[in-house]
Amino acid sequence: MIPYSKQTIDASDIKEVVKVLRSDFITQGPKVLEFEHKISNFCGAKFAISTNSATSALHVACLSLGLKKGDTVWTSPNSFVASSNCALYCGAKIDFVDIDLATHNLCPIKLEEKLKKIKNKNKLPKLVIVVHMAGLPCDMKKIFRLSKIYNFKIIEDASHALGARYFRDLVGNCRYSDATVFSFHPVKIITTGEGGIITTNNKKFANKCKLIRTHGINKDKNHFLSKDPSPWHYEQIYLGLNYRMSDISAALGISQLRKVEKFIKKRNIIAQKYNELLKDLPMQLPFQNSNYYSSYHLYIISLKVELLKKSHREIFIDLQKKGLGINLHYAPIHLQPYYRKLGFKKGMFPNAENYASRAISIPIYPSLSEKDLKKVINIIKEVIT
Numbered sequence: 001m002i003p004y005s006k007q008t009i010d011a012s013d014i015k016e017v018v019k020v021l022r023s024d025f026i027t028q029g030p031k032v033l034e035f036e037h038k039i040s041n042f043c044g045a046k047f048a049i050s051t052n053s054a055t056s057a058l059h060v061a062c063l064s065l066g067l068k069k070g071d072t073v074w075t076s077p078n079s080f081v082a083s084s085n086c087a088l089y090c091g092a093k094i095d096f097v098d099i100d101l102a103t104h105n106l107c108p109i110k111l112e113e114k115l116k117k118i119k120n121k122n123k124l125p126k127l128v129i130v131v132h133m134a135g136l137p138c139d140m141k142k143i144f145r146l147s148k149i150y151n152f153k154i155i156e157d158a159s160h161a162l163g164a165r166y167f168r169d170l171v172g173n174c175r176y177s178d179a180t181v182f183s184f185h186p187v188k189i190i191t192t193g194e195g196g197i198i199t200t201n202n203k204k205f206a207n208k209c210k211l212i213r214t215h216g217i218n219k220d221k222n223h224f225l226s227k228d229p230s231p232w233h234y235e236q237i238y239l240g241l242n243y244r245m246s247d248i249s250a251a252l253g254i255s256q257l258r259k260v261e262k263f264i265k266k267r268n269i270i271a272q273k274y275n276e277l278l279k280d281l282p283m284q285l286p287f288q289n290s291n292y293y294s295s296y297h298l299y300i301i302s303l304k305v306e307l308l309k310k311s312h313r314e315i316f317i318d319l320q321k322k323g324l325g326i327n328l329h330y331a332p333i334h335l336q337p338y339y340r341k342l343g344f345k346k347g348m349f350p351n352a353e354n355y356a357s358r359a360i361s362i363p364i365y366p367s368l369s370e371k372d373l374k375k376v377i378n379i380i381k382e383v384i385t
């Protein structure tokens with residue numbers, strides 16, 4: 001089977017991990033700080049706080065922004081459930097803004113319309129979580145402008161978008177947001193096994209994230225409440241969590257980060273080949289614009305089902321039968337059983353629903369061979385014609 005994505009691990013990655021295993025610290029050692037430093041440098045943000053997953057990173061970022069019961073968060077229905085679950089963990093209310101059918105990202109026009117419709121100021125969102133779908137950045141300038149008018153915070157869920165660029169800006173530099181979150185799950189751009197990170201330019205927020213990630217415990221003696229601390233003293237000042245990344249994971253992340261540009265270049269080369277080889281087939285291909293550089297975490301085709309003899313579901317099954325490890329990113333969050341119980345219904349976000357009735361993620365990862373790429377194309381042609 002050719003999967004839709006997978007990790008790229010080489011001998012140098014293995015060597016770096018083994019080195020940590022033989023060292024004194026396999027967690028809470030120097031590798032975590034080094035990885036954080038390297039990620040913040042890479043993205044051009046002042047601070048980075050690593051976690052054991054992007055889901056944890058989203059949770060920590062929401063708590064650190066002070067999200068609580070009574071607050072409202074808006075996000076895209078076309079994402080992994082973690083993008084909206086993080087609001088619910090904090091007791092906040094969740095709502096969605098429908099997507100743009102060209103980019104598959106949260107639509108800034110729909111966001112503005114939805115904001116304008118709200119007459120009661122208390123119902124405005126405190127936070128909007130944008131998702132750079134498949135590695136294509138959202139239109140951050142527009143969303144940032146709206147955040148100033150309507151006074152909401154912005155978290156970028158950039159789980160797909162390490163190394164992507166919006167105009168000149170690398171995603172994660174937080175020029176248009178309060179924080180950015182990345183995932184290092186094996187299918188993503190680089191991996192730490194499981195892992196995530198928050199980048200930000202706000203020192204106070206960064207310190208809060210660090211505190212919450214580690215049980216809410218402060219070990220910095222310059223900031224103790226106690227006037228006469230003992231040598232073993234530490235202070236828990238917040239109900240935090242243990243969401244730490246290990247040094248084993250961080251060492252893998254450092255080694256992987258050395259190759260990030262190469263990985264993304266390779267993903268872009270594969271995407272260009274797909275663009276060329278699929279352009280005459282009845283499908284919409286990924287959005288392209290010279291101001292946006294996608295990291296191509298995913299390559300998604302949107303079938304023009306009205307022109308096809310088979311349904312989306314039939315095509316999906318046939319592609320699977322022929323050995324393609326394809327996927328749907330994403331079945332809309334608001335139609336998950338858990339979200340239906342919260343009151344969301346079919347028809348509420350028609351673009352996300354329409355998109356999900358056509359979309360298929362086809363294989364893209366740095367080590368995809370020319371031979372396998374041709375095989376993917378041939379299977380798609382065979383199945384849809």
Ligand SMILES: *Cc1c(COP(=O)(O)O)cnc(C)c1O
Pocket residue numbers: 052053054055056079080082083131157159160182183184185194195196
């Ligand atoms: C993968 C992913 C997450 C969750 O990442 P984990 O590191 O697996 O917790 C969150 N949001 C999006 C958009 C993702 O693709």
